[in-house]
Amino acid sequence: MSASSAPDLPEAAPESATTVKTRRTHTKSRGGCCECRRRKQKCSEQKPTCAGCVKRETACVYLKPDSTQTRGNNRTRLGSNASSSVSSASSTALQMTSSQIGRFGIEDMELWHHYIKHTSEATSVMFGGRPELGLSCDYLLHGMLATAAIHLGYLHPEHRQRYNLLSRQHIDLALGPFQRAMASISDENIIYLFTYSTLLVVCSLAASQGAHTYGGSEPSSGIADWVICVRGCRSITAAANFDIGGLPIGPWIEHMVKVPCTPGNTYKLSPEEEGSFSRIESLLATAPLATDLPGNEVEAYLHAMEKLRHTFAFTVDSFNATMTLAMKDFSPEALPERLSRRLFVTLWPFSVSELFVQLLSETRPPALIIMAHYCLILRRAKDCWYMAESGLRIFQAIQHNLGEEWSTYIEYPRRVFGV
Numbered sequence: 001m002s003a004s005s006a007p008d009l010p011e012a013a014p015e016s017a018t019t020v021k022t023r024r025t026h027t028k029s030r031g032g033c034c035e036c037r038r039r040k041q042k043c044s045e046q047k048p049t050c051a052g053c054v055k056r057e058t059a060c061v062y063l064k065p066d067s068t069q070t071r072g073n074n075r076t077r078l079g080s081n082a083s084s085s086v087s088s089a090s091s092t093a094l095q096m097t098s099s100q101i102g103r104f105g106i107e108d109m110e111l112w113h114h115y116i117k118h119t120s121e122a123t124s125v126m127f128g129g130r131p132e133l134g135l136s137c138d139y140l141l142h143g144m145l146a147t148a149a150i151h152l153g154y155l156h157p158e159h160r161q162r163y164n165l166l167s168r169q170h171i172d173l174a175l176g177p178f179q180r181a182m183a184s185i186s187d188e189n190i191i192y193l194f195t196y197s198t199l200l201v202v203c204s205l206a207a208s209q210g211a212h213t214y215g216g217s218e219p220s221s222g223i224a225d226w227v228i229c230v231r232g233c234r235s236i237t238a239a240a241n242f243d244i245g246g247l248p249i250g251p252w253i254e255h256m257v258k259v260p261c262t263p264g265n266t267y268k269l270s271p272e273e274e275g276s277f278s279r280i281e282s283l284l285a286t287a288p289l290a291t292d293l294p295g296n297e298v299e300a301y302l303h304a305m306e307k308l309r310h311t312f313a314f315t316v317d318s319f320n321a322t323m324t325l326a327m328k329d330f331s332p333e334a335l336p337e338r339l340s341r342r343l344f345v346t347l348w349p350f351s352v353s354e355l356f357v358q359l360l361s362e363t364r365p366p367a368l369i370i371m372a373h374y375c376l377i378l379r380r381a382k383d384c385w386y387m388a389e390s391g392l393r394i395f396q397a398i399q400h401n402l403g404e405e406w407s408t409y410i411e412y413p414r415r416v417f418g419v
Contacts, residue, residue, distance in 0.1 A: 034061045034165055038172070061162045063107065108145055111166070115148035122385055123147065123202055130195075137192040139181065142174035143199040150206040154385055167203055185239050193236050201229040205378075206386035223371065223397050224361040226390070230349040231357065269312055276412035277312075280369055281305055283409065300355040301366045307351040308370060311377055314344065345381050348374055365406050372398045372410045379416070392417050 032043030036052050044051040053060035104112075112131075120129045134141035146167040153163030178196060181189050204225040269277070284301050360367040371394070378391030395417055399410065407414075 031062070034063060034169070038169055061165050104145075107166070111145040111148040111152070114152060115144045119144075119148045119151040122151065123199075133192060133195060137189075137196075139174035139177040140192045140196045140199075142170040143196040143203075146170035146174070146203050147199045150203050151385065154206060154388075164207060167207070171200070171203060182236075185236070190236070194233065197229070197233045197236055201226070201233065202386045204229045205390045223363065223368070223394060223401070224357060226394070227349040227352070227357055227360060227371075230346050234350055267313060269309070272412050273312060276373065276409075277305065277309060280366075280373075280409055284366060296355060297359065300353050300359060301370065304348075304352045304356045304367075304370050307348055308374060310351070311344075311348045311374075314347075342381065342384060342387075345377055345387065348377060363401050365402060368398045368402055369406060369409045372413050376413055376416055392419070395419070 031045055033045070033050050033053060036043035036050060039052075041052060047062065049060040116131050120131055131144060134144045149163045149167035149170065153160040153167070156163070174196065178193070181193055185193060281302070284298055284305075356367060356370075360371055375391040375395040375398070378387055378394070381387040382389075382391075395410075395413055396419060399414070399419070402410065
């Protein structure tokens, strides 16, 4: 080998042939429907209805893609060095806030804004106009968001299915923390428990205007929900030996249930009302039904009928005047008309027996017939958004569950509703 010759060197690989390692793509689906994501199940992503929702016979709703997640991931990668300078104390505080209140997305912020701006005023429930309470209580915040979603569904019927699903998801998330708080009612948590229970009443009634969202897919679902939710409010106040938010709500409810019917504050039932009520009472008193039912069951039906007569005999104005007089020791001011109207429709659910509620939940025909007549009381509050159509929808569910042989006993409410 001559000195002038150089050893053969391997040729450099062309620049274009350089191997570049690429990040492995994510194989999991990120576009599943709301119900599959809630259940943490793989979604087939078929539209308009995925295979899972077809099998479960549930509403299939796809939310719009959230571009903020991608932007957020980019910001996290670009700012990873800067994030290391955050103090451990701030990190701990952030973790505590997350564990106490939960994780909420952009869609939840939309609901929160709507609740503050519109729902709290339109709903007019006790303490519901104090959204700041939700910022220190996870289940109450979920209750407020659920109420806002159901309100948006009422305002935008074309999107009602989607908003009803969002409302149900927040109710589901609130259930565990609410039940744990109910196990130890105290002066500190009573206002949160009571406010959440009133919002649950609103969601239950408003959901019945589209479909009985909270009880399943059966036509009977939801018929007793409203009564059960209202009675839950009373049980919370009865379990507490102290005021709620500085107000004696427990005594108020007990006074309301015991408001007497007198010639001065009631009116005579119309011939149609009297005829329909008498027909039901005769059914309960005559064979063969009376002999086939246990005595305590017949007694529960007759007691519910007596309380329904009591409620029918009131007008909203006379009820407001009587309630104001009955509660003068607690509050010298008259009840606001909107609040009085909402309290009026709760009078009968507060008054019936536990046995009757059980019979109603079991869709016993006599209980359904009595409830069908109560739907006419709900109709008196049709100026309230969450009660606007609830009486009609619950009546239609009752009508669906009753056989033809019972139709004569709901003829009067059927004519009133025009169905």
